[in-house]
Amino acid sequence: MAEQVDVVVIGLGVGGEEAAGRLAEAGLTVVGLDPRLVGGECPYWGCVPSKMMIRAANLIAETRRVDGMAGKATVEPDWAPVAQRIRKEATDDWNDQVAVDRLVKKGVTFLRERGTITGPGRVTAGDREFEASRGIIVATGTVPSIPPIEGLAGTPYWTNHEAIEADTLPDSIIVLGGGAIGLELTQVFARFGVQVTVVEGLDRVLALEEPESSELAQAALERDGVTFRTGVQAKQVGYDDGTFTLTLSDGSTVSAEKLLVATGRRVDIKALGLDTVGIDRDARSIAVDEHVRAADGVWAIGDVTGVGAFTHTAMYQANVAVFDVLRAEGAPPADYHAMPRVTFTDPEIGAVGQTEKQARDAGLDVSTAISQIPSSSRGWIHKAGNEGFIKLVVDNDRGVLVGATSAGPTGGEVLGALAVAVHAAVPVHSLQQMIYAYPTFHRAIGDALKAL
Known part of the structure; x- marks a missing residue:
């Protein structure tokens, strides 16, 4: 027999956690499902630990700016305190017990399981089935988008997870991708003494921003010692004796000890059972209306909607969903014109x-x-x-x-x-x-x- 609840939230990243907790505090019976860490990418492999890394790297840069303005200063970069701070202060050694306890205290029933929609209002998780009278919220986020480059699969390349978890830094690294995440990590590594080469297939980094932003960012990172290869594609990856070698579309090669793949992220929704409620399981994202409704009795929030892969977007959409689930009068529709x-x-x-x-x-x-x-x-x-x-x-x-x-x-x-x-x-x-x-x-x- 299906267990009767008000709402099932599938995915407990920042948006799903926020929605689940607030709905439970409002008196609804809420089940939250996620096989991964509660809180998602942001507190464990994204926003929070990466900004700790950036803070440390910027202190190094500021120290080097003392000469000529306030005397003389030298600095010897040391990654150990940065790695320790990430492990102890940001992630609890990648343990989400504090987040789980916080969610449960608000009244949410938490299961570390994948959720699958089996029909309108119905979700299975492990050996349990739930029937949600108010509906389902999908907040499953995204996963790294790994390009199908010959030779890449099976090599020990890094994603943002390995980059954030690193206890020591390599002597050299290739960063594949010149978007925001790639450039942030690039500058951190460079300021800690790593030789970094950025490979970007488009003709400029930060291609979604103004050209002036691209020029500024590249010039700043070049002053930090970064090498850029823009307008070339990675055609083949080789890995031998602890060294990565990328063959590029112009026939040249670049080599380094590590390879960070930072080529964006993608939704992974095929196994969610969305087709049972009339949602295209093969879509690149879940389309939502101004109240983040994806279908009758189904809401979607966060990266999975394709609106903007930002923590603040997920939190914003969680707020919209909560008001709509609670059937609040006068709830404003979502508006993204000032993202x-x-x-x-x-x-x-x-x-x-x-x-x-x-x-x-x-x-x-x-x-x-x-x-x-x-x-x-x-x-x-x-x-x-x-x-x-x-x-x-x-x-x-x-x-x-x-x-x-x-x-x-x-x-x-x-x-x-x-x-x-x-x-x-x-x-x-x-x-x-x-x-x-x-x-x-x-x-x-x-x-x-x-x-x-």
Whole structure:
């Protein structure tokens, strides 16, 4: 006999954990299923430990900037305290008991099992079956997307998991992929003395961001000693005697002790039984409406929706799903026009909304303006490590920002003001009349506005 519950949540990454806990606290009977660690990628192999690595690497860079500004300083990089902090403070040695206890305390029945949908409102997990009167929430996230390169399978290549778990660093590494994750880890490794080569098949890194962001990031990492090979594909992987050798599409080769595959992530939904509720099991993501409904009685949240592979997106969608499951009156629909994102390199590159190309491709009449951080008062004062810019993308017909980029020493923090402007469609005229505190990095927003 199927056990009667209100909601079954399949997948307990940040979004699924949030939704399950809040629904249980609201008085519903909730079952949460996940064979992996509760909390998902972010606290164990993503956002949290990677930012600990970045913090450590940036301290090394800041120490090296002392010369000529505040005396003389030397630094000897040591990976051991970084690895120890990740293991002890961030991940509890990749043990999720604290997260499980937190979830159970809220009233969720947790099972470390895979969930399979067998029909409307019905889910099996191990030898148990549940019938959910309110519905099912799917939040199974993504897995690394490994390209079908000849010779890659069967080699001891790294994904983000092995990179985060490393107790020691190699002498050299090839990073396959020039997206945000690849570049963040690249800079960390380089600042700890690893010889890094980035191979990116497209003609620039951070290809989804503004071209100015790509140029800034590559130049910054080249100063850290990174070698870039852009516009070439990896055609073959060889591994022999502890060395990886990649043959590239132009006939050249690159070799290193380790190979990190950072070529994106993909959904893995074929075994979820989605077809039993009318959802395409072969789709690249689960399509959802403005209330994150994927089908009658089924909601999907987080990376699996393809909206944005960010923790903050999963949390946002969890909130939308909770209100809808609870049938709350006046619950606002999901709106992604002001999606923020940050690449935590040094300089940080924050962006919100549309890039200039995306806005033009959407048929908008666009104006843009750029101000340079080194030319701002705060940037001039900051001096060493002051690289960055503010770029604004304006819809001329509406007179509002539809996108913006904030790159610089605190690019992700300065982004907050721009995210509010895009989200609330604040008129450019109003932004031009604001008072911007002096001397701050965010005052460069005002400089960009003057250039419109």
